[in-house]
Amino acid sequence: MIRVIACGKAREKWMMEGIREYTKRISGYDKIELTEVSDEKAPESNSAAENEAVKKLEGERLLKSIKPQEYVILLDLAGEPCDSVGLSEKIQDLQLHGHSRIDFVIGGSLGLSRELIQRADFRWKLSDNTFPHQLCRIMVLEQVYRSFRIMHHEPYHK
C-alpha cells in the first residue's frame, strides 16, 4: 500500500483532476491512498518564531497520520536524489522485504520540522527546485505510477 501524506488541501480543479488521474492509474498496481492534513495560515507578517510554531504544528499533524510500521519517504530539498529507475527498485525492494506500506510525505510550505526529518526512513530530493506542494503531489504520484510501470516492464512515455 502506498500513501501520499501532505499538508493542506489541493484546491485548484486541474490539480485535483491530475491527482485523481494518477491515483486511478496506480490503483491498478497497488492500494493507493491520499491523506491530507490541515495546514496553518502563515501570513508574511509572521515572526520567525510564529513560522517555527506553524512548521512544528504541521509536522505533528503529519507525524500523527504515519503508522509505526510504515516506511517513510520524505520529500526534502536537503535529501538525496533518486531517479525513476532507482525509485522503482526501491519500492520493489521494500515490498520484497516486508515493507508493504510506504508513505510519501510532503511537508507544508514553511518546510519540514525536525521531528519529521527524524522519522524519515529516506529523504528524497525530487528536484533542486521548489514546487508548490500541490503540484508536488502530482509529481510524486506520477513517479509512483512510473515506478510500477518500470517494475512490470511495461512501456511508458517519457
Place this chain on the structure above:
Amino acid sequence: MIRVIACGKAREKWMMEGIREYTKRISGYDKIELTEVSDEKAPESNSAAENEAVKKLEGERLLKSIKPQEYVILLDLAGEPCDSVGLSEKIQDLQLHGHSRIDFVIGGSLGLSRELIQRADFRWKLSDNTFPHQLCRIMVLEQVYRSFRIMHHEPYHK
C-alpha cells in the same frame, strides 16, 4: 519574451488547464508563448535506428522554431541543476544583458538530438527523475512564474 517550445500536444484536459493557468499568471510579467511542434509515433517495435531517426526529426522541428537571437535553455537530464532562486537570477541577468527572448525547450520522449544539445545555451536538469513531457511543461511554466515572483520580491507559496 519567454517561450516554451515542446514536442507533441498536451492532450489531457487537466494538463491543458494547468498550462493555461501558469501561462496566464506569467503574462502579468512578460510575454509568454507556448510553441508545440508535432511529434512522431515511436512504437515499442521500433529499431534503435528508427528511434534515432525519430529523435533527429523531432530535434529538427524544435530547432526550426528557435530563432537565432534566442537564448536556449534546454531541459536535459544530463544538464546542470539550477534551483528556483538561481533560475530567477539567470532570467533577470539575461534580460539585463539584452537577451530579451528566452526559450525553454523540452525534447520528445526519446531524448535530445545532438544538434539540439549543440544549440543549447544552458542545459538544465530540473530533476533526476523522468517526467512525461506534458507534465514537464507545467513544471517549467511554474518555475518561470516562480522566477518572476522572486525577481519582484513578491511572496509565493512553496
